[in-house]
Amino acid sequence: MNKSMLTGIVIGGTTALSLGAAAGYQAIKGPDYADVVQVAAVHETVKVPVQVCQQVQVSRQAKVKDEHRIAGTVIGGVLGGALGSQVGGGNGKKAATVIGVLGGGYAGNRIQKNMQEKDRVSHSEQRCKTVLRTEDKLRGYDVQYRLDDKLAVIRMAQPPTSNRIPVEDGQLMLSAVTAPPDTAPVVSN
Incomplete structure (x- = not known):
């Protein structure tokens, strides 16, 4: 064998071994990128409590100044007594006056009660509900x-910025894209 042939064999063998080692290293190391196949936005419908307020007209009974309706009773009694005194004569006139006072007092009391119940005050009030x-x-x-x-x-917080995700030691490198804590890959075939 001549010297140049021996040199060629050595160089060829060394090159073949280097290329084989590089290919073996690449096979052991794994790919540098994962290919993005599909990106789908994940939405969730949620119910949020919101306070809604509106102005409402409220009507209430006005504050009563004469709770025992004394004015109505007195005025009714006076008028009833005056009318009763116009009827009859003698003891009948006295009896008619007493009945007029009692009946007029009762009627005056009822009339004042009805008027007080109908006396209303209105104002605007804010009412809220959730x-x-x-x-x-x-x-x-x-x-x-x-x-x-x-x-x-x-699942990622943001969509990837390209159609490839960098891989290092078989793990996705998500440093450029923020991902939520539940980022464990789900393998499917």
């Missing part, structure tokens, strides 16, 4: 990706 309003909340993005010919899904 109602549930339905809102649509964005909860994140389900990102389906392919890594080593396997499909998996991960």
Whole structure:
């Protein structure tokens, strides 16, 4: 064997071993990227309590100044007595006057009661109640990706900025994209 042939074999063998080692290292190391297959926004419908207020006209009975209706009773008794004294004569006139006073007093009391109940005061009042309003909340993005010919899904707070996610030591590198705590991949076939 001549010297150049021996040099060629050594160089060729060394190159083959280097290329084989590089290919073996790449196979052990794994891929540098996971391919994004699909991105889907995840929404949730939630009920949010909201306070709703409005002005309402409220009517109440006015404060009564004469609770025992003395004025109505007295005025009714005087008028009833005056009318009763116009009837009959002698003892009948006295009896008619007493009955007029009693009847007039009772009637005056009832009339004042009815007038007091109808005496109303109105004012505006704010009334509030809590109602549930339905809102649509964005909860994140389900990102389906392919890594080593396997499909998996991960939930991320933001959609990926490209169609590839960097991989290091077989793990997705999500430092550029903030992900919620439940980011464990779900492997599916």
